Amino acid sequence: MIYGNILTPDGWRLGELHWQAGRITRIAGEPADPGANEHPRILPGFIDLHVHGGGGADAMEGGHALATVARTHARFGTTSLLATTMTAPDDEIRRVLGEIDAYMQAPPAGGARVLGVHLEGPYINPGKLGAQPAHARPGRIEEVEALLALAPIRLLTLAPELAGHGELIRHLTERGVRVQLGHTLGSYEEGVAALEHGACGFTHLFNAMTGLHHRKPGMVGAALAHADYAELIPDLLHVHPGAIRAALRCIPRLYAVTDSTAAAGMPEGDYRLGEQTVTKCLGGVRLADGTLAGSTLTMDQALRNLVSIGLPLEEASRRLSRYPADFLGLNEQGRLATECLADLVVMDTELNLQAVYVAGQLIEGETDVTDAR
Template sequence: MDKGSREGLIVTPEASEGVWHGSVHWHGGRIVSISGREVSRAQAEALSATTPWLLPGFVDLHCHGGGGHDVMDGGEAAAHIARTHVRHGTTALLATTMTAPLPEIQAAFAPLGEQIAQRRPGSARWLGVHLEGPYINPERLGAQPDFAQVADLATVRALHAVAPIRVVTLAPEIEHHLALIPALVADGIRVQIGHSNGSYDDGVAALARGAHGFTHLFNAMSGLHHREPGMAGAALAHAQHAELIPDLLHVHPGALRVALRAIPHCYCVTDATSATGMPDGEYRLGRHRVLKCLGAVRLADGTLAGSALTLDQALRNLVVHLGLPLTEGVRRVATIAADYLDLPDRGRLAVGAHADLVVMNRDLQLQAVFAEGEEIELA
């Protein structure tokens, strides 16, 4: 765990075409050197028949659960979730809450501070919290329980003192929310527009006040029409950042292509639920009971309710189904999300970065995962 190295085709920003053939060396949980030579994409493709890919650990900024556990369960739930996702290549992530009465949100926050402060062996690193609810529009709940409320700065700051909030989702059209954005940004919190029935103008106004991006773009927001561009239109016309759920269920591949072309720094999230990594059956998402069947997670009425996606599958979807180059896919599941949180030592294989590595074969199947230098047992 303290010292190690791995040889392969290295996806690294140190190469102009993105790939080296060589070795990554680490000590004390940090990368200390990358040795080898740069290779072209054609050379890398030929070498990949016998040489593994070395990719940076994936970074997920929207994760509700996994392995049968939900962040809203509190207690040791987050520890189980982190162990589930690291076995799929996610080495850093945000604990994402659900809309609920405030006491339930406070109870979910209570154990997170300690788990964020210290990565547990065999687990991914919790980077903080994504407060997805309750500051959303009740007309755009999606799969969120019906406990939406108006945001209150004092409440957000009190929660932030218990466990660091890195991202908060809100609907800017709700009264007082626009005025709140600059204060949240000043507190170091990324404000995202989501679960919103707002207009194009509402979205533009929120971005002008400092909002950073959009939560699961296209889902649970007013859609794009050529005479009413809606919140999705504001994102496509003006955003620098937005989340996408690339499970090929939440967003049509054509719409994924539109977003990737229009928004420079789209990054992928799982919106994973407790059903992730589990067999078909009934699970919990906040206060809701949800059913996992044939890869989808839904409410009883058929509404998509989060996902069963993992970021290794997200990468395969981007590369195999959408045709993105592997180096581009890696940016979308790792580097951009890390940069979004101003974490230059995550989401990339570079000297000084955390030794978070994902080893994959030519078919992008996982072979090994290292989290801060520790090899994770995948079985």
């Protein structure tokens, strides 16, 4: 049991949250304003759908690195994540997918839950690589089917303008894979057409895609005009706060991701991102030419950043938990309600992390935070 200000789907309750066998069994309490007391804030665990690495480990290193990535992000409140791949030769992607699947069959305790794979590339535009290595190519249904047989690919990023990708989007949608548009030079019209084919989101909105111009709305314009979901990196470096606020007005279920690299949770220095070397410096991660290459963001900092630009805590929380859960169709995560998984983040009045629970197991925090009232 834990006591504090509990963020439920119906609003804040000051009271007790009970769980057993990893699931919430009861929430007892009265409506409350968390700003009017000093009790902990108890939020749903964060769900990060774009994670390349952390703690010095890179997802492309394979299964042995995933435990480090999962433990690192759990320290910052992430209770579930998608292991995100980089554009690479086919044999390298196949190897990594096989190792991710093996890891998921017997995950070690003490880290965030790995929900599956976010395949970011290789089906992206070679003219909009960003920090992706130069192995981009159009996708074929037969090739993608072979990859789907290796690991649970839950989310796939592609450039919709590449030949055959309209058909590929329709096929993936029928197979239950969520498709996001990203690393693209596509037009507004191509973005709208992709949404009509079944694409349902945008990868790191504003970054690595055609921007908004009033006579050429671009892929950003397609997102702002038509998207229900999109991911965004709220490190306040990738996207200006004003652009974040514009997106919040336009995209109902805009959700936060870290796009974190091996440098997350680590000191400044050089790290791996797929086959490339990146440098953590000046508050971010960059290639040698200065190109932003993922981030060092953690989800607890993403929450604080969203609150700092004016979002109420309950809305910021939804964009780190409820909306990414809904995007993947996860009805038992991303919310604190009876029968849901007891994935909890406990924060103090300054939104500093006090404890993290995954399925009711204390992952981070020196003691079991059970505020004695």
